[in-house]
Amino acid sequence: MSSTLPASEPQQAQASASVTNDFSIQIATVNGSGSQTANLVLLRTLFQMGIPVSGKNMFPSNIAGLPTWYTIRANRRGYISRKKEIDLLVAMNPETARDDVMGLEPGCAVVYDAPLRLDTLRSDLVFYAVPFDKIVAEVCTDAKLRRLVKNMVYDGVLAELLSMDAGEMQQALARQLGKKPKALALNQAALEAGRTWASEHLTKADPFRVERMDKTTGQILIEGNTAAAMGCLFAGVTVVAWYPITPSSSLPETLIRYLRKYRMDPETGKATFAVVQAEDEIASLGMVIGASWAGARAMTSTSGPGISLMSEFAGLAYYAEVPAVVFDVQRVGPSTGLPTRTAQGDILFAAFNSHGDTKNVVLLPGSVEECYEMSMASFDLAERLQTVVFVLSDLDLGMNTWMSKPFDYPEKPIDRGKVLDAEGVKALGGTWGRYRDLDGDGIPYRTLPGSGAPAYFTRGSGHNDMALYTERPDDYTKNVDRLARKFETAKSLVPQPVVEDVAGTQIAIIAYGTTHFAVEESRDQLREEHGVEVAYLRLRAYPFPATVHEFIRRYDRVYVVEQNRDGQMLGLLRIEGEPASAVRLRSVLHYNGLPIDARSITDGILAQEKAGNA
Amino acid sequence: MSTDAQAPAPAPLKKVNRLQLDVSSYRGSKTTLCAGCGHNAISERIIDAFFEMGVDPHRVIKLSGIGCSSKSPAYFLNPAHGFNSVHGRMPSVATGAMLANRGLLAIGVSGDGDTGAIGIGQFVHAMRRNLPLIYLVEDNGCYGLTKGQFSPTADFGTKAKNGVVNDLPPIDLCAMAIELGATFVARSFSGDKKQLLSILKAAIAHKGTSLIDVISPCVTFNDHEGSTKSYAYVKAHDDPLGEVSFVPFFEDISVEYEPGSTTRVRMHDGSHLFLRKLEETYNPTDKLAAARLLHETLARGEFATGVIYIEPDKDDFLQLLNLVDEPLGQLPESRVRPPRAVLDQLMDQLR
Ligand SMILES: Cc1ncc(C[n+]2csc(CCOP(=O)(O)OP(=O)(O)O)c2C)c(N)n1
Ligand code: SF4
Numbered sequence: 004m005s006s007t008l009p010a011s012e013p014q015q016a017q018a019s020a021s022v023t024n025d026f027s028i029q030i031a032t033v034n035g036s037g038s039q040t041a042n043l044v045l046l047r048t049l050f051q052m053g054i055p056v057s058g059k060n061m062f063p064s065n066i067a068g069l070p071t072w073y074t075i076r077a078n079r080r081g082y083i084s085r086k087k088e089i090d091l092l093v094a095m096n097p098e099t100a101r102d103d104v105m106g107l108e109p110g111c112a113v114v115y116d117a118p119l120r121l122d123t124l125r126s127d128l129v130f131y132a133v134p135f136d137k138i139v140a141e142v143c144t145d146a147k148l149r150r151l152v153k154n155m156v157y158d159g160v161l162a163e164l165l166s167m168d169a170g171e172m173q174q175a176l177a178r179q180l181g182k183k184p185k186a187l188a189l190n191q192a193a194l195e196a197g198r199t200w201a202s203e204h205l206t207k208a209d210p211f212r213v214e215r216m217d218k219t220t221g222q223i224l225i226e227g228n229t230a231a232a233m234g235c236l237f238a239g240v241t242v243v244a245w246y247p248i249t250p251s252s253s254l255p256e257t258l259i260r261y262l263r264k265y266r267m268d269p270e271t272g273k274a275t276f277a278v279v280q281a282e283d284e285i286a287s288l289g290m291v292i293g294a295s296w297a298g299a300r301a302m303t304s305t306s307g308p309g310i311s312l313m314s315e316f317a318g319l320a321y322y323a324e325v326p327a328v329v330f331d332v333q334r335v336g337p338s339t340g341l342p343t344r345t346a347q348g349d350i351l352f353a354a355f356n357s358h359g360d361t362k363n364v365v366l367l368p369g370s371v372e373e374c375y376e377m378s379m380a381s382f383d384l385a386e387r388l389q390t391v392v393f394v395l396s397d398l399d400l401g402m403n404t405w406m407s408k409p410f411d412y413p414e415k416p417i418d419r420g421k422v423l424d425a426e427g428v429k430a431l432g433g434t435w436g437r438y439r440d441l442d443g444d445g446i447p448y449r450t451l452p453g454s455g456a457p458a459y460f461t462r463g464s465g466h467n468d469m470a471l472y473t474e475r476p477d478d479y480t481k482n483v484d485r486l487a488r489k490f491e492t493a494k495s496l497v498p499q500p501v502v503e504d505v506a507g508t509q510i511a512i513i514a515y516g517t518t519h520f521a522v523e524e525s526r527d528q529l530r531e532e533h534g535v536e537v538a539y540l541r542l543r544a545y546p547f548p549a550t551v552h553e554f555i556r557r558y559d560r561v562y563v564v565e566q567n568r569d570g571q572m573l574g575l576l577r578i579e580g581e582p583a584s585a586v587r588l589r590s591v592l593h594y595n596g597l598p599i600d601a602r603s604i605t606d607g608i609l610a611q612e613k614a615g616n617a
Numbered sequence: 618m619s620t621d622a623q624a625p626a627p628a629p630l631k632k633v634n635r636l637q638l639d640v641s642s643y644r645g646s647k648t649t650l651c652a653g654c655g656h657n658a659i660s661e662r663i664i665d666a667f668f669e670m671g672v673d674p675h676r677v678i679k680l681s682g683i684g685c686s687s688k689s690p691a692y693f694l695n696p697a698h699g700f701n702s703v704h705g706r707m708p709s710v711a712t713g714a715m716l717a718n719r720g721l722l723a724i725g726v727s728g729d730g731d732t733g734a735i736g737i738g739q740f741v742h743a744m745r746r747n748l749p750l751i752y753l754v755e756d757n758g759c760y761g762l763t764k765g766q767f768s769p770t771a772d773f774g775t776k777a778k779n780g781v782v783n784d785l786p787p788i789d790l791c792a793m794a795i796e797l798g799a800t801f802v803a804r805s806f807s808g809d810k811k812q813l814l815s816i817l818k819a820a821i822a823h824k825g826t827s828l829i830d831v832i833s834p835c836v837t838f839n840d841h842e843g844s845t846k847s848y849a850y851v852k853a854h855d856d857p858l859g860e861v862s863f864v865p866f867f868e869d870i871s872v873e874y875e876p877g878s879t880t881r882v883r884m885h886d887g888s889h890l891f892l893r894k895l896e897e898t899y900n901p902t903d904k905l906a907a908a909r910l911l912h913e914t915l916a917r918g919e920f921a922t923g924v925i926y927i928e929p930d931k932d933d934f935l936q937l938l939n940l941v942d943e944p945l946g947q948l949p950e951s952r953v954r955p956p957r958a959v960l961d962q963l964m965d966q967l968r
């Protein structure tokens with residue numbers, strides 16, 4: 004610890020060829036050590052300096068004690084997907100430090116807790132040994148708090164090394180801890196101590212630095228689950244039933260906060276909403292179905308395991324034609340292991356959820372802004388189509404911090420769909436039947452209990468268009484054929500795909516959800532590094548409108564990029580698409596639990612282009 | 618219902634209730650259950666109870682899970698919206714509906730399999746919440762619709778039609794309900810018209826959850842010798858706690874009762890329940906006494922019927938949620954979509 008100079012030869016990393024506003028920092032800590040505040044202060048500082056940023060938390064399924072990595076990417080061109088390579092490592096966790104260092108590319112910089120002596124591991128990196136305990140002991144007398152405050156010291160060190168703006172950093176810290184003056188003062192002191200120590204003891208030997216830009220003016224930083232909660236708030240949700248599960252919980256929990264703040268009746272102080280933490284996901288969807296059936300705008304939020312439990316009810320809602328909004332913030336696989344990692348693995352399960360002839364509307368938000376907008380759209384669609392609408396977010400979108408333009412206030416009024424009161428039924432002059440297709444769009448009219456309008460009896464599969472019990476084969480087929488027609492209608496009502504045709508190329512990408520940002524960057528890589536132009540269609544919903552199939556027809560090789568092992572969306576496109584187009588579809592897949600990155604896509608496409616197109 | 622004394626007696630008028638509705642407004646479609654099934658008798662009592670209480674049938678929702686019992690909502694109150702949901706999940710659907718519209722009056726019909734087996738979780742949590750709901754279990758100790766397997770309320774030692782003897786102890790849904798916080802718990806027998814009718818009327822008047830376990834023999838699969846849920850066995854072992862009389866709030870109390878031998882309970886809506894004790898000094902507002910009674914009668918192989926436990930004024934789930942008076946499902950956009958300024962404020966906090 005006596006030597007504060009990097010042990011390796013600093014000249015290997017060319018400090019002279021500086022890299023400005025284009026790097027990723029990985030902070031390796033222990034879960035529960037309170038590093039989140041420090042990480043968000045770093046993220047916010049960069050954001051306030053006008054530099055495009057994104058923050059991704061890779062955390063274990065554990066409350067305290069297991070390793071956690073937080074990655075911050077700063078990119079002057081505005082790329083906000085995960086960067087595969089790490090440029091700067093902050094190694095605070097003894098357990099993972101060795102692996103973390105060994106995994107770096109040559110030329111990276113490592114800030115580490117001095118006792119770990121990581122500098123002996125490699126000679127092709129820039130090492131900065133920092134005696135965190137010693138620095139923190141000087142500013143924090145309470146030994147119990149030191150563990151938490153220690154994190155702020157690495158913020159100070161990084162600020163000095165990267166030339167971050169001290170004023171912005173103070174402001175970012177005040178934003179995080181402004182309501183707790185004692186903690187704020189302590190953390191400010193730790194921040195300063197880190198900065199001062201670094202300026203007195205470290206010699207800059209890596210190329211990375213920041214410089215003020217103006218690329219974040221007016222933008223917001225937000226997590227997808229918060230955005231979705233906002234969408235539900237402005238959608239006018241009235242009944243919420245849920246059961247806790249990562250990575251979904253923060254959606255209903257944020258929504259509850261908003262509802263308590265913004266939806267208490269100003270005159271009576273009473274709630275214009277009901278929230279129930281149900282006994283499980285079966286009950287959650289049951290409550291949503293009961294509430295929607297009786298006229299509420301109802302939603303639930305869960306992840307894959309919850310969707311599994313909801314399957315029987317999902318089919319009932321499909322057959323009985325009851326609106327229901329279900330958020331699925333996707334995560335990896337069942338049970339223990341990787342529930343806190345991201346995936347796009349519930350595509351087919353959501354689309355065909357339940358037994359029998361079921362098909363569900365699935366919305367695919369690709370940004371925090373779409374989390375907000377599609378939340379609102381999901382209620383309108385569920386009520387308009389009288390069916391289950393799954394909103395498929397994922398852990399990366401839902402729980403990580405994203406830059407976005409501010410959200411717009413909804414212009415369209417709320418659409419409650421085809422609901423008739425007693426007068427409305429009378430006006431139809433005896434033609435109304437609960438499941439009668441009066442408009443030719445497959446969507447019948449419903450009446451609400453307690454409204455005084457004629458009643459009907461709700462059942463699963465066995466009803467005719469007057470909602471009377473039947474087991475007749477012709478009644479059944481007539482009904483499910485109408486449901487299929489209704490699904491056709493849905494194609495024009497769901498969010499339409501975003502199409503970017505490129506003239507003169509035979510290659511295209513189809514992607515959806517969080518894969519979008521990596522695709523955008525990969526398209527630039529392909530163009531700039533390899534001269535390959537790629538068209539792009541971003542799916543935003545299932546069922547697919549005709550534009551999707553037309554797009555596929557226009558290109559020879561269409562790479563469906565997604566975050567699951569088996570190419571689920573590709574499978575769905577094959578099922579729904581034109582048989583002749585099936586041969587055009589190829590997969591680029593990423594499924595290790597980490598968010599997809601641009602380089603993996605670029606490499607995946609180039610490899611297949613080389614192999615199959617020589 | 619004013620009658621003109623002068624007028625010659627016309628053809629006998631149909632009997633109407635306080636809403637001027639006759640009983641046909643409370644009937645349902647023709648039953649498809651077996652002739653003699655206890656469930657049919659219960660549907661008849663439900664029709665009578667809603668008719669006599671003068672409930673607007675449009676205000677009622679009738680829900681169920683899956684089973685023969687769960688089919689019965691189609692056989693009463695046609696003018697009410699009905700929902701035959703999925704196996705064991707009636708409570709959640711009923712809960713959602715009541716959240717959406719607190720003005721509704723919900724009756725949920727379930728079976729002993731629907732509630733005691735697959736639906737036991739939802740049953741447990743429904744009892745805890747004290748949601749306004751009449752939760753009626755048509756209890757035949759077997760699965761009727763899947764042809765006679767034992768259900769979790771089958772008594773220890775009872776014999777199935779194929780001769781198999783049940784060697785597991787039964788779940789006593791009434792005892793569970795009391796333990797879990799239900800505020801009106803009763804047991805009855807589909808064959809006891811008078812008692813069941815009074816109990817149903819009291820349940821309609823009750824604020825909060827009423828759990829009514831009605832022993833309802835399955836004539837096809839569980840009515841033989843050796844079954845403890847057969848008509849013959851239940852008649853022989855029905856041990857009524859006392860006589861149950863109910864006087865709704867809209868009628869004068871003309872019942873003469875002796876305070877010593879009759880407990881009078883004032884219901885939340887102003888109706889009265891008179892429970893005339895037949896034997897011991899049973900107090901239906903004492904949880905521990907109720908639990909003891911259920912254990913003792915079970916040990917004797919008998920069914921204690923009547924109102925076993927009542928707590929008339931406990932806050933229900935909708936009160937706990939502090940909901941506005943109007944149905945949530947009918948609030949206009951102006952009351953559920955916050956104004957633009959709220960979004961602006963939220964955006965500012967994120968910049
Ligand atoms: C998920 C599911 N599992 C199994 C069944 C098959 N099933 C239908 S009714 C029933 C039992 C009904 O028994 P009970 O609730 O006692 O009603 P009863 O028919 O005796 O009135 C079963 C197991 C089902 N419908 N759904
Ligand atoms: S099988 Fe049993 S429970 Fe079902 S309808 Fe027949 S008698 Fe009733």
